Amino acid sequence: MKSFTYERATSPAEAAAKAARTPGARFIAGGTNLLDLMKLEIETPPHLIDVNGLGLDKIEATDDGGLRIGALVRNTDLAADDRVRRDYGVLSRALLAGASGQLRNKATTAGNLLQRTRCPYFYDTGQACNKRTPGSGCSAIGGFSRQHAVVGASTACIATHPSDMAVAMRVLDAQVETVKPDGKTRRIKIADFHKLPGSTPHIETALQAGEFITAVTLPKPIGGIHVYHKIRDRASYAFALVSVAAVIQPDGTGRVALGGVAHKPWRVEKAETDLPKGAKAVMAKLMADATPTPENEFKITLVERTLSAALMDARA
């Protein structure tokens, strides 16, 4: 871990401005991913801005009947919130499927969105990685790819996004509220928040330099049956091979998003019109142009079967 300087932020806008002024500075909240990466010198920020004291740890009702989740709300607290459990079950389930109790007590809502990939080649500084060192190549391509992306990947990167929470946020049409270094705020649709790798896999989100997440908002509840199926070899404390977040209405319509298959939470809205026809019908558009490797093509079968079961459950 390289040396850094440290400050405690006094306000979101000031934090953003300071980050923009300080090249390489990082915000630190739970720290569960950032410190992990700093120890391996995959992240080498010269300056840390501790945002824990900003009071962004509340979950509030919004005027349009939704919820505004402070950026610093811990994963445990969000999953256990009565309103989330009642109205956004998919989110509670996704959070509880992730990490461990200890990590959920530390990890924050914003930090969870900003998690970096768990690709083992990204984690090994002895190996080439375009995400870690742009232009160095991708060791995962042609290497061990069982965990890797099957859709939306590029010739520069086949990493997946590791978050469970973000997949539920995607299916719920969440929005990310930010403040920019100039003090202006904006809302970014979750659909636009995470990027596909393309030729710039080191650019993972729509955030600009210094831009700081203050909250994530959820629209008013949409009812329906909420499911989050996370499939993994180990029964707990493991990243998803595949996860399926779905909200299914009594008439069979609904929404579905996937984890573990792409560089971002994967949702194809136009595929959802086929949900009443069943999983097979949805798959054609949902997984169009998939580029699996022999080691991870099972993920496509797994998605279809899991979605199929989720639809059956919702009908039952």
Next chain:
Amino acid sequence: MASPIDISPNRRDLLITAGAAAALSSAATATAAQTAEVSQPVISKISFSVNGADQALELDLRTTLLDALREHLHLTGTKKGCDHGQCGACTVMVNGKRINSCLSLAVMHDGDEITTIEGLGTPDKLHPMQAAFIKHDGYQCGYCTPGQICSAVAVLEEIRAGIPSHVSDDLNAAPALTADEMRERMSGNICRCGAYSNIIDAMSEVAGATA
């Protein structure tokens, strides 16, 4: 080595800096490639309470809570198994909640109340969970054990507090004190010796539950 800078726990405008930091460019870009290096370790004063005793330390900012406990306070009951949040051996309670102390900077715990295995009980005055681990042989090599016990104590509290888990059937109901609930919630504590079955027996006894 940089000279320590006074930090009081309640100051909100705290800034810890080193000589090199003043030379940082003001050009606003967030790419890691263009960052300036901080050439000297930055030292800060940190105060927190551990097992009820106030502690004041001067630490390299990079010091994790885990290393502060083990290497500076010599409270070596909290173990370093992986240093990356992948095993749970470093589990401690901070302000009543269990966390991985390896993935937390000591400086971020200024003013916190920390409880480690040494604060739960001693060989002469065991915590009921410690006694139950001995009775049910819920450990072998003993290295993950302090983390398991800290987690076990916290897990029973979490269930009592109504926090749901991945295996809770009904999200809107209070979770039950079942073996399955305990197993899921304890899964962030790896025991390679494989004492899991006995650990759940120990926890069940303390919880008064039927496994």
Next chain:
Amino acid sequence: MKFDTPATTNPIDQLKVVGKPTDRIDGPLKTTGMAPYAYEQHEAAPNAAYGYVVGATIAKGTIAALDLSKAESAPGVITIVTADTVGKLDKGNFNTAKLLGGPDIQHYHQAIALVVAETFEQARSAAGMIKVRYTKARGEHDLEAIRTTATRHKDSKDSLVGDFVGAFSAAPVQLDVTYRTPDHAHAMMEPHASIASWEGDKLTLWTSNQMIDWGRGDVAKTLGVPKDNVRLISPYIGGGFGGKLFVRADAILAALGARQAKRPVKVALPRSFMFNNTPHRPATIQRIRIGASKDGKISAIGHENWSGDLAGGGPEDATQQTKFLYAGANRLITTRLAVLDLPEGNAMRAPGEAPGLMALEIAIDEMAEKLGLDPIEFRVINDTQVDPENPARPFSQRQLIKCLQSGADRFGWDKRGEPGKTRDGRWLTGMGVAAAFRNNLTMKSAARVKLDNKGVVTVETDMTDIGTGTYTIIAQTAAEMMGVVLDKVVVKLGDSSFPVSAGSGGQWGANSSTAGVYAACVKLREMVAKSQKFDPAKTSFADGKVTSGRKSIDLGKAAGVSGMVAEDFIEFGDLGKTHQQSTFGAHFVEVGVNVVTAEIRIRRMLAVCAAGRILNPKSARSQVIGAMTMGAGAALMEDLVIDKRHGFFVNHDLAGYEVPVHADIPHQEVIFLDETDPMSSPMKAKGVGELGICGVGAAIANAVYNATAVRVRHYPITLDKLLKDMPQIA
């Protein structure tokens, strides 16, 4: 004491203390965090500097350039150890690769430097500043690809009995299948760690090591110093499983760092480094052929095994159990070793038998199905009470059939359904069984026993407790022998200044080390008796008193003011040659396989073991359930994945190399059959620590087959290998 005739009645048979399910005497220290492990000796080495290891990032080649300049001038750096700074380094007898590489690199993450600094943070940071340029060399990283180049290792013996080829081809029912097991990591919870301190030319190493005397010898040999100048101290060991049998880079680098820094140095291997830096259990390819008559009698059994290792290394001999487990007149059992440029392979819990039974016991299940026999019945038909290769040599004890049959009753084996036919909601369920087998090894083991004037018995031996319960069973042994309560016994372990013990490995530790304590206690009893002019043969030790006829005296009083000290060892004669000594068991497992996702979850586990006298049923049971858990990992998730282009294990952390967590393991049940084995030692005990992992993987595999009707022969059995054959989802 030489043990060369079967044990007769002795004081251990009283079973007042031995054989009782006693809580571990080290429990209060371990559960309160007060037991100090290798890296935690702050009082012994208060001014230790911190060492951080740098590893190579190529599999094979040489260092073309090593630039230390930035690291050397980094804050807090005291010194940097490299191959260039240490002079000539030898290699330990038990190491295959060098513990400090450079300029030649033999494997990925081979240590090439140690940065010593004032603080851990400074050492780690400076380690990242070392720049290395390599010249890569081509290496072999794929066992499958070079399997045909494999040869017989000098220590491997082919077992060729009768006419295997003829008998197999003539057999009415034949099975010819190939199984694969991957490389496995020990992944013990405590990383390898050492603190080194020199006083003049004398080195003290607080380290985490299972075999103190081997370690002492190899440290001395590597550093080129007399063995007498090296002291190893290892009172608590955070798991080993074979991964700490031998000296590793942490110990040697700490010693070299301390010599260079002229002060104590502490080194722990970072977790992400352990998977490629330290040894692993090598992968195997196993071809098994079984020929049998229609009524299930095996006429031909063939087991051919291939594994790989660095040049100079050894095989993972997965055929060991096949030599002994089943009858059959015609036998072909061979093991072959290929040269692979991967990290060093070496012993992990039940080397040989663990992966061997993962294959053999599926094959038995497959053959039973072909024959239309219950797999337990098939095993019963082919049981043998003698060494099949040498029928003149009986087993000292062999209760395999009883293990299987009593386990079947207990588990409800009769409720097992047809493959793929049993449903529980969304889960397909199935049961599996496998035999457990592990040879009983014995090792010379010494101990010193002191008796003071308060009647306190102190045992000193360099034996280690790696979680096995050694502290407790040694205390029980001494208490039984000297007729005192457990509280009157103090056990001191893991210090090379104590008499040399068997150490912890090969499941020989419990039986051999307690037998060594027994021998020392026999001597002490004689001293005590003689001091009172009692006839040792007619003297009893009980309730803290020494009694002969009507004369009785408190033990402490008999010891006199200055106390008494006795030292002896146990060494073993030919009973292991005249009698095949093995431990047996049966594993029963029920699994559920999710009909949608093919996720596999274990529902029930039972092991029935016959392993001689069980010295402490509580800690012995823990050994077995722990081994069952590790076996569950091997069956369902553990897989050190090789990048065959770059020659390293890719998933080198505890997130990538998955081992079982709480949620994977149900309540586990263990039954020990009543057994004493007078051929094994005066303790009449054998080992259980490795027996528990032997066969459990196959029992799980067979249960998955019974649940799904899909046979997977390539471990780990993960959902992707089942998915295409799972039932359609409507």
